[in-house]
Amino acid sequence: MTSPLPVLVMKFGGTSILGQRGMGRVAEILAPSGPSTVTVVSAMAGTTDVLLRGVRSAATGGSGLEEAAGTVREDHLRVAGVLLGGREMASFADHLEDVISGYLAHGALLAAANSKGRCYLEAAASAGELLSAALLAAVLRERGVAAVPVDSAELLITDDHPQAALPLVAQSRERVRGRLLPLLRIGTLPVVTGFRAGTAEGEVTTLGRGGSDHSATLLGALLPAAEVWIWTDVDGLLTADPRVVADARLLPEVSYSEAMELSYFGAKVLHRSAVPPAASAAIPIRIKNTMRPQGPGTVIEGRPAGPGGVRAVTLVEEACLMTLTASPGAGLNRLAAEVFDGFADARITTLLVTQSSAEEVVCVAIPRVELAAARDALQRTTHLWAQDFQDQVSVVVLVGEAMRGTAGIAGKMFGALGEQGINVIAISQGSSELAVAAVVQRQDVGDAVRALHRVFGLGGSDVRPDAPPQVLR
C-alpha cells in the first residue's frame, strides 16, 4: 500500500492540549492542515500523574482510585462541555464513562495483585490518552474536520517490559499502515493515542513517561512520513532548559546526534528514545510552540549545524552516583560485565561511568527514579563487594557535535565550575566528544548550568519577556 504523500505526523504534548483553550488552539492548527496528517496526542497535562496516584493509593489500600477517577472525569467533562455540541457531547460522555470504568477495574485488579498486574498498570496509566484522543477528534468533527480517535495499543507492538516497552518495528509496520493509510485516503484525520502500545498478545504496554514523542517518531518512520512535528510549550530545542536559564536561545538547526544527546541527558522537550526512529529513516523532526505556531521552531536533521564548540547545556537534576567495589580477586572487568548486564536487562539509563582500576571500583550515575530497579539488579551480582550511593547529586552535560577537535572544553568546564566554588564529583567525556558530563551536588546544579551557559557564550542578549519562572535557584 503506498502512502498518500506527503504524510505529516503532528504530536501535541500534554500542556498543548490542556483545557478548552489548549484543545481549541490545537484544533485551529490542525483544521487547515490537509488530508495527510496523522495526529498523536499525550494525555492532558497532569492526567497521567493523577491516574498513577490513584492506582498507587489503591495498591496500598487507600481510597485514591475513586478520587482520581473523579478528577479525571471532571477535567474532561469541563473541556468537552465548552467545546462540544449536544450529539458529540453525549457520545464523548459515554466513551468517558467506559474509559473510567476500565480504569477503575484495572486499578482494583492491580490492588488485588493479580498475576497480570503489570499490564493493568500500563492500561490504567495510559487511560488519559484514550480520553484526549477521543476529545480532540470530537472537537475537530465539531469544526467540520473528519477525524477519528485511534488506539495505538492496536498499532504499535512492543515487548512486555514494564513501563518502558521496546517497540517491535517489523511487527508494527503492517498494522500502522493497514489502519492509518486507508483513513488518510478517505480524507479522515486519525488522532492517535501517544504513550500506549501493546504486545502481540493484546496486553497494553507503555513507552515510558514522556513517551508520546517516541510514539510520534515511530509512526513517522513506519508510515513513512515526510516530517514529524512535535508541538510543545517552548519555541524549540533551546541552548538550555528555559526554566533554569532565563536567556536560553533557540537552536534553529540541530543534528540527530546532538538531539539524541540532549534528550538522553535530560532535555525533556524530546523523549530520549524519540530521535532514533526518525534518524534511521532520515525523517526531519520539527519542534514547534503551540502558542506561537508561526515561529520557525527547531529542525532536527542529519547534518551537523552551527559553528564549532558547545551548543547546549543540559541537566539531569535528580541523579544518583553509585560507587561499586569488586570482591577481592574478582577484578574490575568481571564486576563491570555483571553490573552492566543486569542494568541492560532492567533498562537502566547509564548517564556516566568512571573507574579506578587500582581500587577495583566502578562509578555509575543514573537517574534517581531508576535507583530501586538498579538496586534490584545489583542484588543479583556475585562479584560486588561494597556499594555506596550518593543520591543528592545532579548531572550537568555540555552537548555539541562540533566539539570534536575543539581543544580545552573540559578544562574550561572545570574552570567555570571552580570559579563558582562548585565541586565536581565525577566527570566523563565520550571519545565521540558529543557530550561532556559532570556530576555535581544537587544544590549546585542551577548555578552550574547557568555558569556553563554563560562561559560558553550560549545566551541571548536579553531575557525574553515571556521567560518561564526559574525553578532552580
Ligand code: ADP
Ligand atoms: P510536552 O508536554 O509538550 O511533551 P514537556 O514538558 O515534556 O512537553 O517538554 C517541554 C519542556 O522541556 C519545556 O517546557 C522545558 O522546560 C523543557 N526543556 C528542558 N530542556 C530543554 C531544552 N534544552 N530546550 C527546550 N526545552 C527544554
Ligand code: ASP
Ligand atoms: N502522558 C504520558 C506522560 O505523562 C506520556 C506523555 O506525555 O508523553 O508521561
Ligand code: MG
Ligand atoms: Mg513530553
